[in-house]
Amino acid sequence: MxxxxxxxxxxxxxxxxxxxxxxxxxxxxxxSKPVLQWLDLHRPPYIPRSGLVDIRVHVEKQMLHLEALAREPERRVSFVGSSSVVNGIDEYDVKVALKAAPKLQPRNLGLTGMLSSELSPLRSLLVSDGTVAVVYLYNGFSFSDVRNPDAIDARGSAIDDLNHEPIAWWQIRRAARFGERLLSERLWIRRYRNLIISYVERILASDIEPLRSPFDYSVDRPPPPMSERTRVPRPPVSSENWVRRAYIESSERDTTLGYSALSSFCDDLKRNNVRLIISAAPEALFGRTNPYAVGIDFDAIDARIEKISKQCGAYYIGRDKVFEDDDANFVDEVHLSAKGREKYSKAIGAKVDEVLGR
Amino acid sequence: MSFHSIEFFFLLSVTLFVLAAVTHTARPWILVIASYLFYAAGSLLWLAILVAMTLLNFGLAKLIERGSAKGNGGALIIGVVINAALLASYKYAGFLAETFNSIAGCKCLPIVSLELPLGISFYVFESISYIVDVHRKRMPAVRRLRDYALFISFFPHLVAGPIVRAADFVPQTETAKPFDPYASRRGLELIAVGFFKKLVIADNLAPFVDRVFLNHAAYGGGVLWIACIAFAIQIYCDFSGYTDIARGIAKLLGFELALNFDWPYFSRSIRDFWRRWHISLSSWLRDYLYIPLGGNRGGLTQFASAVTVTWFLGGLWHGASWTFILWGIYHGTLVTAAGWSRGSRIGSLWEHVPAPLQMLIVFLSVVAGWVLFRAKTIVDAMQIWGGMLGLGSMPFTEKFDRVSPLLIVGMLVAALMHSITYRLRRHQDNVCSIGVESVTLRVVAIAAIIVGCFLLAGTSQTFIYFQF
The missing domain is CATH 1.20.5 (Single alpha-helices involved in coiled-coils or other helix-helix interfaces)
Structure with missing residues (x-):
């Protein structure tokens, strides 16, 4: 026996x-480097609302792009923020504007729905050894305590969450979820599972090719119709909606996780001699009346960020209201059109050039 | 508490540890306590009902045993009525009130919807079969409350079967030996296979099936066919996966649970299908409904009536909805037609149809039936059938490009694996486990299953049969 x-x-x-x-x-x-490079080169395009690429695949592909870039031994300026950065920063146009530091490579490290509380957990990907400066472009929703539910699995940090909310010994389910998340974060085959499946699907459908454009929207996408560009406030969506809650918390509270995370990130970069430049990401003025952002005090948010920037020695660039008032620069409330992107990238590139040249 | 939850893993680990530490006589009590903890995780009220019904049926069986010796069946009738009433009040009260109100065109009866205690349909059937068996003197009333409580509450089968017979289970409480090496190995194999079926196959098919059935009008017949076949695979892998895990855990604990699935999609007739699908339910319906109703002992009319009533109630058992009732009647009709055709010209023609074609026809008939099972309403089911026949408003190929090639490949791989294990089983009489005798191959197969579960697990879904 x-x-x-x-x-x-x-x-x-x-x-x-x-x-x-x-x-x-x-x-x-x-x-391995060759596989990662191939995956990054062939990442899937984002086709919103078609159902062909779901948001999890989109978030995972952006993260994998960051992983690939983090291995590049280059001196760079990193542009960090939400999908406003993804669609608002053209690396080529910024590079043209960087006259004082022509060898610096601008990198668009935008992540859809990114909140400032994610800056610390993602630090190792956002700031590589060769990073000279980080340009953080925030939105009106960036500084809340809430989490982006679509991004928790791919971008979240179980350890970070544990520090904020420790697990009691009897919370077996939470402990199990923590263990599962920790494992998923450490193993790419789990962390990028949906993305890998999408590659297999595309290979099976013989539909795999290098990504043509890093932006989410086609270059010829027009601004939204006039009915969506009204300056008349519309009824807000429920505050249960995470985006609405994120706007409200960022506007009404100055003690959120988001604000303290930005301060810590700023101090951290200062200690490591990395320049931090902070600016408001361009958000269309017509977007301030939409159901998510209606009634939000953007000026209060800007004032808080300016104060934090001064305290920790970051360079603060104010909001360009003239740019934001031109509807032709936008395809929707927070995303730039091709024309708007070109204008904005050149302008922010010139500003960064000026700051770094000092 | 689901088998694929960490709480369950914790409970099972502690139970195995305690079982190893206590004496043989204490083990059944440990299992009863573990089973009650398992059930209490759902609701304390549910546990109270389970305990009450356990005490009631245990006592009633003693009365029935004494009564049947004197030819008195009163206690049996009371027992069956109470059990059936409990099930009906939780499962069918709202449905009956709703049906009455819609027929009467009023809101005469209040529609009360009570939260259905998990596994009630299973343990009520087990209780009824027990008291009937005692009445029929197929077995004596269980002597010890401990043994009866374990029979009803044994956590591997409590919430989704198999529907166990007391005569098979109760003797095992004396003889069960946990940690038997070969039983444990088979148990672990079954658990691995069960998790693979559930997590990798069923859970990956579920989102596609849900999407198509939710918005079926937007899809052409081609996609509807794929979705229905995907559902046939999903429900098989979900339910048989659950049963494999349940049987595997029972083996680890030293118990043997009855086989519930025997490669049903390789059936060569619809009667054959019901001898292979959810065997514990179909044999229960046969023994406690169909045969008492006369079975095939009378003429064709009596046979048809017995089958129809049996399948009507079989459908109703699955849920308080007309779709389930019609699904039962659909199968009842097929079984009746198959019974009538036996010995006739059609029957002898069927015998000459090549076996693979017979299997295909039976499979497609079952798939057509799953439409009724899965659709929300009868109208939806009709529209889906129409779409599958090319009579829908959408072209047959509409949204065909939305079907992931990976899904098709996955379904084909699942079918191929199913066929291989079926062949292995036929050669080796090795039912429902890895099916290979070579140690090396078995190790490789288990490793592949673990890797598959780890890498390919879909979004976690509740077991389908938990709702029944």
Whole structure:
């Protein structure tokens, strides 16, 4: 009996070990430079609301792009923020404007729905060894305590969350979720699972090609119709909606996780001799009347950020209200059109050039 | 508490640890306590109902045993009525009131919807079969309350079956030996296979199936066919996966639960299908409904009536909805037609149809039936059937490009794996586990299953049969 128990035990151990070796082998292959470069080059385009690329795939692809860029040994200026950055910063136009530091490579590190509380957990990806400056472009919703539910699995940090909300010994379910998240964050095959599946699907459909444009919207996308560009305030959506809550908290409270995270990030960069430039991401004036942002005090948010910037030695660039009042610069409330992107990238590039040239 | 939750893993680990530490006589009590904790995690009220019904049926069986010796069946009738009334009040009260109100065109009866205690349909059937078996003298009343409580509450089968018979289970409370090496190995294999079926196959198919059934009018017949076949695979992998895990856990604990699925999609007739699908329910319906109703002992009319009533109630057992009732009647009709055709010209023609074609026809008939099972309303089911036949408002190929090639490949791989294990099983009489004798191959297969579960698990879904 004892020997048969041992045989069964050996079988179980062998099967588990083999599974572990296989998982490690797949993980190592995925993290190897050639594979990562190929995945980054062939990342899927974003086709909003078509159902072809879901938001999880979109978030994971942006994160994998950051992972790929973090391995590049280059001196760079990183542009960090939400989808306003994803669609608002053209690396080429910024580079043209960087006359004082022509060898610096501007990098668009925008992440859809990014909040400032994510700056610290994502620090290792946002700030590489060669990063000279970080340009953080915030939105009116960036400084709340809420989390972007679509991004928790791909971008969240279980350790960070644990620091904010410790787990009691009887909270088995939370502890299990913590363990699962920790594992998923460490293993790319789990963290980028939806993205990897999308590659397999595209390969099976013979529909895989290098990404043509890093932006979410086609270059010829027009501004929204006049009916959506009204300056008349519309009824707000429920404050249960996470975006609305994020706007409200950023506007009404100055002690949120978001504001303290920005201060810490700023101090951290200062200690490491990385220049931080903070500016409001361009948000269309017509967007201030939409159901998510209606009634939000953008001036109060700007004033708080200016104060934080002064306190920690970051350079603050004010909001360009003339640019924001021109509807042709936008395809919707927070995303720039091709024309707007070109104008804005050149302008922010010139400003960064001026700051770095001092 | 679901099998794929961390709470369950914790409970199972503690239970195994305690079982190893206590004496043989204490083990059934440990299992009863573990089962009650498992059930109490859902609701304390549910546990109270379970305990009350356990005490009631345990006592009633003693009375029935004494009464049947004197030819008195009063206690049996009371027992069956109380059990059926409990199930009806939770499961069918709202449905009956709603149906009455819609027929009467008024809001005469209040529609009360009570939260259905998990597994009530399963343990009520187990209780009824027990008291009937005692009445029929197929088994004596269980002597110890501990053994009866374990039979009803044993956590591997409590919430979604298999529907266990007391005569099969109760003797095991004396003989069960946890940690038997070979049983444990088979148990672990079954658990691994069950999780693979559930997490990798069923949970990955679920979002596609849900999307199509929710908005079926937007899809052409091609996509509807794929969705219906995907649902056939999903429900099989979900339910048989659950049963595999339940049987595997029971094996670890030293118990043997009855086989519930025997490659049903390889059936060569609809009667064959029901001998292979949810075997514990279909055999229950046969033994406690169909045969008492006369079965096939009378003429064709009696046979048809017995089958129709049995399948009407079989459909109703699945849920208080006309779609389930019609699904039952649909299968009842197919079984009746198959019964009538036996010995006739059509029957002998069917015998000459090649086996693969027979399997395909039976499979497609079952798939057509799943439409009724899965659709929200009868109108939806009709529209889906219409779409599948090319009679819908959308062209047949509408949104075909939205079907992920990975989904098709996944379905084909699942079908291929199913066929391989079916062949292996036929050669080796090795039901429902890895199906290979070579240690190396078995280790590789288990490792592949673990890697598959780790890498390919879909978005977590509740087991479908938990709702029943």
């Amino acid at each position: 004892r020997s048969s128990k041992a045989i069964v035990l050996i079988e179980v151990i062998c099967a588990s070990a083999l599974a572990l070796v296989t998982i490690v082998a797949i993980e190592s292959t995925l993290r």
